[in-house]
Structure formats: structure tokens, C-alpha cells
Amino acid sequence: MELALEAGAEDIINxxxxxxxxxxxxxxxxxxxxxxxxxxxxxxxxxxxxxPTLENALSGDDGIRMQKILDTLDDLDDVQEVYTTAVIEN
Structure with missing residues (x-):
């Protein structure tokens, strides 16, 4: 993927x-x-x-609540994409 880097890409992730x-x-x-x-x-x-440039780790009840919020937003017809800095840990 040297071609992408030469064309101006910042990074390549496999x-x-x-x-x-x-x-x-x-x-x-x-x-x-x-x-x-x-x-x-x-x-x-x-x-x-x-x-995100920074991520926020969430676990336990905070992680559960955040996942519910993300799922609710994602289910809305008017919402195309949902972005978050949260990393939900099990």
C-alpha cells in the first residue's frame, strides 16, 4: 500500500x-x-x-448506559452515523 502513502495517506491499517x-x-x-x-x-x-484522537474507556454500568444510548441513536431514521470517543469494555 505504498501507493496510498505516496498519494498522501497518513496511515494504513491492516x-x-x-x-x-x-x-x-x-x-x-x-x-x-x-x-x-x-x-x-x-x-x-x-x-x-x-x-477520535482521544478515547474514553467505559465499563460496568457506564458502559451499559453508553451502549443503550448509542443503540437508541442508531435506531433513529434521521441518524445516518453515530460517532463516539467511548471504548466500551466488557
């Missing part, structure tokens, strides 16, 4: 399922996507998403 995440600055998104497509790579999903 996920456990074999997929690859390319982290880019928002303003470089289209340019990097086009570079990957022009190289003949198949892109299954390309989207701009919010990623």
Missing part, C-alpha cells in the same frame, strides 16, 4: 478480516481514492468518517 483501511486527511480523500482506483485496486467502501 484489519483482522483482511481488509485494509487507508487513513487520509479529509482534503486528500478524493485524490487518494482516485490514485488507488487508477492503480486497478477494488475499493469496497470509501467514506469520510470521524475518528
Amino acid at each position: 484489519d483482522e478480516d483482511g481488509s485494509i483501511e487507508v487513513i487520509t486527511p479529509t482534503q486528500e480523500f478524493i485524490q487518494i481514492k482516485e490514485a488507488l482506483l487508477n492503480a486497478g485496486l477494488k475499493i469496497e467502501l470509501a467514506e469520510v468518517a470521524m475518528r
Whole structure:
């Protein structure tokens, strides 16, 4: 994935399922996507998403309450994406 880094990507993450995440600055998104497509790579999903710079660990009752809030928000028809800095620990 040197190609993505050369095109301006900040980071490459190899996920456990074999997929690859390319982290880019928002303003470089289209340019990097086009570079990957022009190289003949198949892109299954390309989207701009919010990623937290800091995470907050929640466990116990706090984790349960946060998960309920996230589930409720996600179930709303008007909500397309839900982002959080919470990391819910079991």
C-alpha cells in the first residue's frame, strides 16, 4: 500500500478480516481514492468518517448506559452515523 502513502495517506491499517483501511486527511480523500482506483485496486467502501484522537474507556454500568444510548441513536431514521470517543469494555 505504498501507493496510498505516496498519494498522501497518513496511515494504513491492516484489519483482522483482511481488509485494509487507508487513513487520509479529509482534503486528500478524493485524490487518494482516485490514485488507488487508477492503480486497478477494488475499493469496497470509501467514506469520510470521524475518528477520535482521544478515547474514553467505559465499563460496568457506564458502559451499559453508553451502549443503550448509542443503540437508541442508531435506531433513529434521521441518524445516518453515530460517532463516539467511548471504548466500551466488557
